[in-house]
Amino acid sequence: MASELEPEVQAIDRSLLECSAEEIAGKWLQATDLTREVYQHLAHYVPKIYCRGPNPFPQKEDMLAQHVLLGPMEWYLCGEDPAFGFPKLEQANKPSHLCGRVFKVGEPTYSCRDCAVDPTCVLCMECFLGSIHRDHRYRMTTSGGGGFCDCGDTEAWKEGPYCQKHELNTSEIEEEEDPLVHLSEDVIARTYNIFAIMFRYAVEILTWEKESELPADLEMVEKSDTYYCMLFNDEVHTYEQVIYTLQKAVNCTQKEAIGFATTVDRDGRRSVRYGDFQYCEQAKSVIVRNTIRQTKPLKVQVMHSSIVAHQNFGLKLLSWLGSIIGYSDGLRRILCQVGLQEGPDGENSSLVDRLMLSDSKLWKGARSVYHQLFMSSLLMDLKYKKLFAVRFAKNYQQLQRDFMEDDHERAVSVTALSVQFFTAPTLARMLITEENLMSIIIKTFMDHLRHRDAQGRFQFERYTALQAFKFRRVQSLILDLKYVLISKPTEWSDELRQKFLEGFDAFLELLKCMQGMDPITRQVGQHIEMEPEWEAAFTLQMKLTHVISMMQDWCASDEKVLIEAYKKCLAVLMQCHGGYTDGEQPITLSICGHSVETIRYCVSQEKVSIHLPVSRLLAGLHVLLSKSEVAYKFPELLPLSELSPPMLIEHPLRCLVLCAQVHAGMWRRNGFSLVNQIYYYHNVKCRREMFDKDVVMLQTGVSMMDPNHFLMIMLSRFELYQIFSTPDYGKRFSSEITHKDVVQQNNTLIEEMLYLIIMLVGERFSPGVGQVNATDEIKREIIHQLSIKPMAHSELVKSLPEDENKETGMESVIEAVAHFKKPGLTGRGMYELKPECAKEFNLYFYHFSRAEQSKAEEAQRKLKRQNREDTALPPPVLPPFCPLFASLVNILQSDVMLCIMGTILQWAVEHNGYAWSESMLQRVLHLIGMALQEEKQHLENVTEEHVVTFTFTQKISKPGEAPKNSPSILAMLETLQNAPYLEVHKDMIRWILKTFNAVKKMRESSPTSPVAETEGTIMEESSRDKDKAERKRKAEIARLRREKIMAQMSEMQRHFIDENKELFQQTLELDASTSAVLDNSPVASDMTLTALGPTQTQVPEQRQFVTCILCQEEQEVKVESRAMVLAAFVQRSTVLSKNRSKFIQDPEKYDPLFMHPDLSCGTHTSSCGHIMHAHCWQRYFDSVQAKEQRRQQRLRLHTSYDVENGEFLCPLCECLSNTVIPLLLPPRNIFNKLNFSDQPNLTQWIRTISQQIKALQFLRKEESTPNNASTKNSENVDELQLPERFRPDFRPKNPYSESIKEMLTTFGTATYKVGLKVHPNEEDPRVPIMCWGSCAYTIQSIERILSDEDKPLFGPLPCRLDDCLRSLTRFAAAHWTVASLSVVQGHFCKLFASLVPNDSHEELPCILDIDMFHLLVGLVLAFPALQCQDFSGISLGTGDLHIFHLVTMAHIIQILLTSCTEENGMDQENPTCEEESAVLALYKTLHQYTGSALKEIPSGWHLWRSVRAGIMPFLKCSALFFHYLNGVPSPPDIQVPGTSHFEHLCNYLSLPNNLFCLFQENSEIMNSLIESWCHNSEVKRYLEGERDAIRYPRESNKLINLPEDYSSLINQASNFSCPKSGGDKSRAPTLCLVCGSLLCSQSYCCQTELEGEDVGACTAHTYSCGSGVGIFLRVRECQVLFLAGKTKGCFYSPPYLDDYGETDQGLRRGNPLHLCKERFKKIQKLWHQHSVTEEIGHAQEANQTLVGIDWQHL
């Protein structure tokens, strides 16, 4: 299609290009009716530029629009060439001191926790870095797009409002200077004209609703029949639905459909078809028909192309206006004027109003364009921001109504701009006083929640889906209210008071609708049928929590307001519950001679609600009054006399009783909804304005009542009145009621009631209730949290209530109460409670959940035992109450309380006769303790003239009255002290008695009783003896427990892995403790050890016995016995790769014989080192496979391993494995002929081998010529002149047992299959190559790790690594015995030919392109296949040595050719040595052979240094290789860390210390070989600079460098846009830590097809960058992602920590994050060790949900 249209477009281009902007502008300047002139121009040209075909051509359109449409306007505006005009304007401008940068999606934003007025005040990165806040406590978040930088807004910051950059401009601003003074009259007039026309045009066309007709003044003369079928975005239909529908409706491919859907989602609309009306209409009807089944069909319009054209230009125009006003504040002001100027239709007719009011009708793209324009114009001009705010407030109700109807997210709604006005303090206050904003918001909110019950309360039950949806949207209004309230007034005007109180009235109306909502009735008999709806009410409560708190804060800041608010609140509460006694006959309660009237009401029988916001608000205000002076100075101002305490406490008490009954299990049949409500009632998110305030309300009420009356009412509400009012009721009760449940229920209720009394008296840490400040309160919270256990910062934050600024206030006090413990390599930093704070611990702290309470109790007792203290946990000393609450303490010494205490103690004394519980007793003891503490404090603080009225000690010494002659409380305590059944409480009782005596002593007025004294001391002494006995008993118990634990331990050891997981995850922790030292007994330590060659050190054969982990049988490893195998994991690897862009294109044709020195793709083998019989493993694997098949059929679940690909978990350690390696003896010993006399030197040997090769090649040729088949050997061999004693027809006997042979094939095939990613084929000639390659690659990777960590080559290695390398090397050396002899010989010949050229191999890589270590391993391991037919007496050892020397020399040449010595500018240190002259000589030779192409000769010293450095890795690898191959122990020198060990290595490897001697000794043959290497054309090209080559030593690959500060990563990612969908921001930017690529992950746009499946960008990237394995950082989430293959993945903790030693996965907390180098190293180490796949396996085994994730879509 595009190509057809091309010529047409071109033609138009030419006619358009003839337009001259200057001329048009000139015409406009002359025009009398400018509007008509401009509109005609637009009507003519816009449709010629935009919308010429099915797809937009944005670049072309932009170019033409600039030329034909915008250019003239710019000329007109400037009155000259805008290229000169605009810079002039810019220069004349005094730039704004506001930053105003509009945030992109994902861009980091910063808020200062010390200085920001509220958390919505943010800075862009640039401003932040230039501000004082970078050294403050700041929070970092990523923007969701929209919103702008508040730098320069003095109202947003308490301090430092300007960054360095914006500060510069502040010195010059005079307040409120009119920016227009910088513009000339002409420019002002012209700007005004053109802005007015263009802005109106844009608004008009964007809000145009007709589909095929244009506004009259834009209508064209001739109208073409070209239409668009326009698809609009909605939030109802999913991506998948849209894609599916489009494929059907417009017949496009899935790819195109995805493209359409993506654009619709991003821009809000997209044309999906272009053509005549009919054609488009047809598509529309298909789309509508296909989507009508959902709640509503997709929105589609068939629009005339010219309308779409004008709309597109309208958008362009708005952006243009936005950029033009950037030149000058004057232009900006003119635009603001134009926008806000009222139109001809009066009210609401300004352009800004019109746009706002059509917001919900506009598509997403249009909205975001005009929102941005508003942000850069109206919001940047302080004068007009105010006017705009007024417009916004006036339209508020309508805008919200539109928003409710609309289904787009709030972020794309104009209502989201509220944050810009409402959080600015002066604006907000202006809007409150002038526009009555508070009332408007609240009323609008109420308008949208119309569903009420009979009492006028909100009702969420039976909400329809639509109502629920609205309810979700309406919550944003609460957010607006929060914004308005967020900055408290510093000064109150009368108007503000009036309007605030008006708003407060509205708010009370709202709360009134919540008071008593969702009432519940206890369900008896049957379980409820349907869980009632409860979440909506709680959502509302939760959202309002901060608003309620802020309302109180506002009230607190002005006494007049506070008193008024208090009165209003009380009045509303009376309205709600005034008639609470209605229709009820009062009943009379009496105990101990006190009596009180109350109503008959049972929580367990009647309706009760957990929602009491009005009561709670009143409680809050009461506390504030208590804090202020009014309450004491002018009590007459308060309506205190109107208060009816019983009315105040009634509803909160019911609510608390409800909780108690739920705990007692009485409401079980009411289902989970109730359990959830109770949970949230106490939860940290709600409790501040729920549970806490109920306690305060009770305290308030009780402080105004006779405590005896209160206690009786409470007993009655708890339905416990009878038990305590009737003597002996308890006894009868327990004997008569046999129903255990009921007894248990009552016990719990009594416990809960006592707990409540403890709270009422003990909770004095809210300022206003007790004489404390906010710091004391938070300290106490923290102390109690840390009493449970040490906690991380984030855990603590979660347990504390946050204020509206998301602050807990914790940081200011934490140091005072806790020590910080830094984190290690894993885990988090922890806070531990300071020991001296333990005395403030209150076991009955009211915010403990039950579980927390028992944990804290246990922890605190344990601590005390550790400190060898008694284990009593007495109540802490409390701060005094504020005067309004002071009378609360009298509860403790009231008669009814003493009666309750006495009764319970009595039960405990006669413990068999009653139903009672230890917790009950424990609470009573705690209450007694509190009373004693209280009395003690009273006595301590008493002044002369006062009498202490708190006389608890006296009261408990007196015998009781009610049951005749019952003993005193004190006497009962003394009895209980010796009760054997109260072991646990003994320490507490003893503490009480001791305190009692101390208090008694203090009370001088009362005479001390000597009897009691002595009793006391005797008690103490006897108790000391008892103590000893007790300790002994406890020690015995402890011993028994230890034994039991030991028994359990040994049981557990069978589940080996779980216990040792840590051990297995640490692959390479090279400390001696976890590893075995290699060859602990060197044969002869004084002898020089040699690993190879004729002088190889002979090691006596050691017999090796191993045990199979599956059958536990022991067996010796022998050539002919059954095979033993190690579990192993083979994987492809690019860890060592020096060229990540290279990967195997066609694995079927790929020839792996020569490894390129870039090591771009290797095969790595690892093993956990666990040994099994081959047949035991076979059986195990078969069973795993069978099990897996069954499981998959049943559950369709994935496992962490892929059975079909041969994967399994090691049966012992659950390490991921995919094959097994056979265990072998050193294979060379089997074949080696130990005849070392008369061996050939290198030159002779090469000649011999060359002859043998020639012979073989000749024979091979004969074989492959079919007609000679019959007569092959006999004649031709004669012809060839076979080398002496070479018998190519000889076939050696395979020494291995069948079972070992089978395993050799198994592992070989696995290596081949995985390494090349091909189907297994054991006959493939490449199998042996892959085996050798894997051996070489694995050794190289281990050598790298050791070098990188500065570990000695033969230092202690972990067993599993040692076993793996040994088995792998021996296996690779034995593999030729199961391969075809001629194949292996063929490989040898080819490898050999790469160094010693012969005629039949021409296309071999040059020596620059061969990895010499791979070559060495290949040659050495293939050599036996040739040598076995050689009967001339040349030993294998000789061959090994010569091969090694030859390859070493080739490597030296390789190094010399690629060395670039001029780079290291180091100066020579030592005088010339022998090596230097030798290397110089060699270099000269090279220079000569390369035809002087080699660079001029550098110094010998430099050359020698670079050779030595370059060859070290090779020597080290070779040492490892020959060590494992031949089993010669390593020299002790190389086992310790230290310098390079160059000499030791040379000795061990049979090399001369001066490596160049090799060349000198063998100069005869070497000269010709070197010459042949140098003559290779590739070498020439390299030397002439036409190609590159790898240099030596190769540097180790590292993960990319990460910045220290995480925000720079976020910034980097926010600048990253999806590479496929033109400049779109990527939603999940993900960084490859291996190569540094940024990817657009987890998104349709960047999915690609890989092996026939759609995969996400990350998975696709792993295939090219990490051959299937990837390590990524998800930047938005701050999370490391490990991927392996398509199905495996896991998240790993990121290397970024905050100051508290914690990671922030998901970036939820926003604390500044810094790179933790150690943790990053750990990730790098996992990569280097090839343990990523294993790590994923372990993670998936530990967390099954990881298995279900579609990793391939990331």
Ligand SMILES: [Zn+2]
């Ligand atoms: Zn900024």
Ligand SMILES: [Zn+2]
């Ligand atoms: Zn700034």
Ligand SMILES: [Zn+2]
């Ligand atoms: Zn600050």
Ligand SMILES: [Zn+2]
């Ligand atoms: Zn076995």
Ligand SMILES: [Zn+2]
């Ligand atoms: Zn294992």
Ligand SMILES: [Zn+2]
């Ligand atoms: Zn993308």
Ligand SMILES: [Zn+2]
């Ligand atoms: Zn990468």
